[in-house]
Amino acid sequence: MTGEQRLDLAALVRDRRTRVIVTCGSGGVGKTTTAAAVALIGAEAGRRTVVLTIDPARRLAQSMGLTELDNTPREVRGVENGRLFAMMLDMKRTFDEVVLQHAPADRAAQILQNPFYVSLSSSFAGTQEYMAMEKLGQLVAADEWDLIVVDTPPSRSALDFLDAPNRLGRFLDGRMIRLLTMPARAGGKAYLKVVSASVAMFAKVFTRILGTELLTDVSSFVSALETMFGGFRQRAEQTYELLKTPGTAFVVVASPEPDALREASYFVERLSAERMPLAGLVLNRVRRTVLDSTGTTLSAARAEAAADALSAKGADRLTGVAEAALRVHSEIAQAAEHDGRMARRFATAHPEVPIVSVPALPADVHDLDGLRTIGSLLTAEASAA
Amino acid sequence: MAAPISRARAAGLRPEISAGSRLHLVTGKGGTGKTTVAAALALALASTGRKVLLIEVEGRQSLAQLFDVPALPYEEKRLLTVPGNGSLWGLAVDPEQALIEYLDMFYGLKRSARGLRKMGAVDFVTTVAPGLRDVLITGKIKESVTRTNPDGHLAYDAVVVDAPPTGRITRFLNATREVSKVAKVGPISRQSEGVVSLLRGKQTSIHIVTLLEEMPVQETVDAAAELTDAGFRLGAVIVNRARPCVLPEELLEPGHTVDPELVADGLKQVNLPASLAAGLAREVSDYADRLRVEQENERRLGKVDAPRIEVPDLNPPVEISELHELARVFRAESEDAPR
Ligand SMILES: Nc1ncnc2c1ncn2[C@@H]1O[C@H](COP(=O)(O)OP(=O)(O)OP(=O)(O)O)[C@@H](O)[C@H]1O
Ligand SMILES: Nc1ncnc2c1ncn2[C@@H]1O[C@H](COP(=O)(O)OP(=O)(O)OP(=O)(O)O)[C@@H](O)[C@H]1O
Ligand SMILES: [Mg+2]
Ligand SMILES: [Mg+2]
Numbered sequence: 001m002t003g004e005q006r007l008d009l010a011a012l013v014r015d016r017r018t019r020v021i022v023t024c025g026s027g028g029v030g031k032t033t034t035a036a037a038v039a040l041i042g043a044e045a046g047r048r049t050v051v052l053t054i055d056p057a058r059r060l061a062q063s064m065g066l067t068e069l070d071n072t073p074r075e076v077r078g079v080e081n082g083r084l085f086a087m088m089l090d091m092k093r094t095f096d097e098v099v100l101q102h103a104p105a106d107r108a109a110q111i112l113q114n115p116f117y118v119s120l121s122s123s124f125a126g127t128q129e130y131m132a133m134e135k136l137g138q139l140v141a142a143d144e145w146d147l148i149v150v151d152t153p154p155s156r157s158a159l160d161f162l163d164a165p166n167r168l169g170r171f172l173d174g175r176m177i178r179l180l181t182m183p184a185r186a187g188g189k190a191y192l193k194v195v196s197a198s199v200a201m202f203a204k205v206f207t208r209i210l211g212t213e214l215l216t217d218v219s220s221f222v223s224a225l226e227t228m229f230g231g232f233r234q235r236a237e238q239t240y241e242l243l244k245t246p247g248t249a250f251v252v253v254a255s256p257e258p259d260a261l262r263e264a265s266y267f268v269e270r271l272s273a274e275r276m277p278l279a280g281l282v283l284n285r286v287r288r289t290v291l292d293s294t295g296t297t298l299s300a301a302r303a304e305a306a307a308d309a310l311s312a313k314g315a316d317r318l319t320g321v322a323e324a325a326l327r328v329h330s331e332i333a334q335a336a337e338h339d340g341r342m343a344r345r346f347a348t349a350h351p352e353v354p355i356v357s358v359p360a361l362p363a364d365v366h367d368l369d370g371l372r373t374i375g376s377l378l379t380a381e382a383s384a385a
Numbered sequence: 386m387a388a389p390i391s392r393a394r395a396a397g398l399r400p401e402i403s404a405g406s407r408l409h410l411v412t413g414k415g416g417t418g419k420t421t422v423a424a425a426l427a428l429a430l431a432s433t434g435r436k437v438l439l440i441e442v443e444g445r446q447s448l449a450q451l452f453d454v455p456a457l458p459y460e461e462k463r464l465l466t467v468p469g470n471g472s473l474w475g476l477a478v479d480p481e482q483a484l485i486e487y488l489d490m491f492y493g494l495k496r497s498a499r500g501l502r503k504m505g506a507v508d509f510v511t512t513v514a515p516g517l518r519d520v521l522i523t524g525k526i527k528e529s530v531t532r533t534n535p536d537g538h539l540a541y542d543a544v545v546v547d548a549p550p551t552g553r554i555t556r557f558l559n560a561t562r563e564v565s566k567v568a569k570v571g572p573i574s575r576q577s578e579g580v581v582s583l584l585r586g587k588q589t590s591i592h593i594v595t596l597l598e599e600m601p602v603q604e605t606v607d608a609a610a611e612l613t614d615a616g617f618r619l620g621a622v623i624v625n626r627a628r629p630c631v632l633p634e635e636l637l638e639p640g641h642t643v644d645p646e647l648v649a650d651g652l653k654q655v656n657l658p659a660s661l662a663a664g665l666a667r668e669v670s671d672y673a674d675r676l677r678v679e680q681e682n683e684r685r686l687g688k689v690d691a692p693r694i695e696v697p698d699l700n701p702p703v704e705i706s707e708l709h710e711l712a713r714v715f716r717a718e719s720e721d722a723p724r
Contacts, residue, residue: 028416154415291661320633321643322654327631338700362674
């Protein structure tokens with residue numbers, strides 16, 4: 001058809017050189033579902049696998065035996081011929097652990113209680129991404145896993161996952177934070193010498209707006225952090241580098257909608273610029289007619305016309321069913337046509353990216369069987385091709 | 386200048402949208418259609434003769450994209466001309482600009498703005514105090530709702546906000562109150578009372594957009610409870626991308642399967658090959674499964690005490706002509722669209 005390359009996920013997951021798979025994409029496209037399904041394939045292929053999920057839908061989490069955020073890999077029951085472990089990211093706890101590990105005990109206690117730290121570690125946009133990377137780094141370092149599958153946080157842009165850690169790092173390391181918190185650390189005179197008038201003014205205004213308390217919190221947080229900052233920053237950089245190694249594979253997920261595909265394009269281009277290994281695109285929730293798979297076709301327009309003709313004959317219970325079937329088909333055929341167009345457009349723009357399409361299932365995916373269904377759809381095309 | 390709206394005109398809305406609301410905030414899970422619905426609602430309000438301002442707050446230029454106009458600067462621009470007396474204006478609130486405007490207004494700091502930005506001051510503020518960003522944005526919203534022209538008339542009859550998603554909406558709306566606890570003096574504290582009472586008052590409706598899918602419905606239920614607990618008033622729950630049910634009732638009963646023979650008989654009557662029947666029967670069963678899931682999700686929405694409005698699923702892309710079609714949903718049924 002379009003001549004695009006098939007993404008062969010079965011081969012990727014089974015390949016013993018593949019150590020880390022990251023699923024990314026814009027909000028709601030199926031990152032978590034894909035991550036879990038891919039992990040299940042890995043486990044059932046005999047690889048000791050862990051999947052790090054982020055904010056999974058409640059029912060899916062429960063079906064994997066995840067009932068609380070506890071950062072501990074739990075073995076998933078019902079896996080055949082292998083072992084799968086799953087965990088949910090607890091970003092605050094992960095942050096706490098980093099602090100505890102890098103700072104001397106008294107400093108650590110000080111940091112953990114700092115109100116500014118509390119808000120930063122639980123709500124700063126980007127903390128979740130940062131902590132997902134941190135956790136990934138830990139899982140790799142633990143060296144207990146054949147395969148680690150990482151889900152990424154819900155965000156509008158797939159790029160956030162790559163950018164956020166850096167943003168947080170830059171922020172904590174930033175000039176501004178140092179300048180603004182200087183008065184508390186160095187006393188007035190030295191401060192005035194270094195800082196330009198506008199910053200001084202800004203600091204004054206800022207203090208007036210938010211009160212001195214917050215600034216004091218920030219500054220004591222920063223000075224406490226100084227002792228551990230090197231390690232902290234270095235860690236994030238190491239994990240980022242890890243993402244560039246050949247054992248890592250990025251799987252980009254998108255739905256066949258313009259917005260999601262646009263994000264996928266940005267992400268694909270970014271990966272290539274960063275020399276990060278892209279495995280390919282999962283085009284998820286693609287609407288298809290059943291007829292296409294049986295080798296017959298009926299266009300939306302013909303189905304609609306036939307339905308009209310049937311209803312003109314006067315509906316009885318018998319023709320009612322056929323009419324409904326034709327109307328349903330017409331609706332699906334139109335949707336399928338749209339999704340096919342979207343897929344072709346992406347494939348034309350990115351001929352180098354291998355693609356696999358997963359049809360939209362009638363119901364949400366919230367148990368192992370559902371994940372297995374997705375898994376077989378993810379791997380079906382490649383083996384058929 | 387906004388002409389005073391006559392009663393008949395004001396009543397041009399369907400009853401689930403309170404005609405007395407001057408501020409409509411549209412939230413919902415990411416990707417459910419907040420921007421689309423906010424735009425359609427704004428257009429509906431404009432077509433009833435109101436002067437309407439549509440505001441986006443996430444710095445993504447979604448309005449420019451939807452209305453196919455160049456990127457909006459930080460100032461109000463006319464988006465569309467609407468037949469009749471109404472008009473539709475757009476504003477992309479840029480938090481960075483809002484901060485600078487704010488600092489300039491109260492402290493005359495505009496000159497140093499560029500320097501501050503280069504040093505990351507703005508990043509700093511929005512990071513250290515994410516609430517401050519929301520304070521600035523809600524302050525700007527309040528200013529546009531209450532602004533009057535020199536002749537004393539309100540500048541806008543209605544303001545519609547493409548608001549932050551459900552996960553952040555309560556914090557967004559509460560930001561002013563939170564920050565004003567810390568900032569007891571100064572301009573923020575002075576303006577905060579007005580913002581708090583506007584957002585909680587009778588003139589404000591908070592609409593939640595959802596799809597009939599598990600997670601958007603869950604977030605709708607959660608956000609509705611959170612907002613109500615925090616003392617905000619819900620407007621409508623807007624079920625977006627709703628599809629008309631083309632199936633006879635009995636097909637929706639659980640366990641019902643469609644007999645391919647029956648379909649084949651029908652096909653014969655319109656000269657279509659019977660070989661299509663099996664495939665079509667499968668499609669209907671899958672479709673019925675999906676509708677049952679949607680119905681279940683719809684039942685879960687029953688927990689939310691707010692009127693419900695269905696917005697139909699159109700063929701993408703949604704552009705201006707589709708927006709006009711969607712806008713009709715928000716108008717009173719009896720009233721025809723103006724010529
Ligand atoms: N192929 C599919 N067919 C039907 N439903 C699907 C399919 N893939 C995913 N879903 C459903 O879509 C919803 C969103 O999927 P998922 O949670 O995996 O997305 P996500 O990208 O992780 O979202 P977020 O950005 O919010 O984290 C879930 O309810 C899931 O069950
Ligand atoms: N009723 C509808 N019929 C068809 N398509 C729709 C409808 N409503 C929204 N869409 C499409 O769904 C996509 C998401 O809609 P929109 O951008 O309005 O969502 P959003 O909630 O604002 O998303 P975000 O959280 O990213 O801001 C868009 O491509 C839009 O055209
Ligand atoms: Mg997810
Ligand atoms: Mg939007």
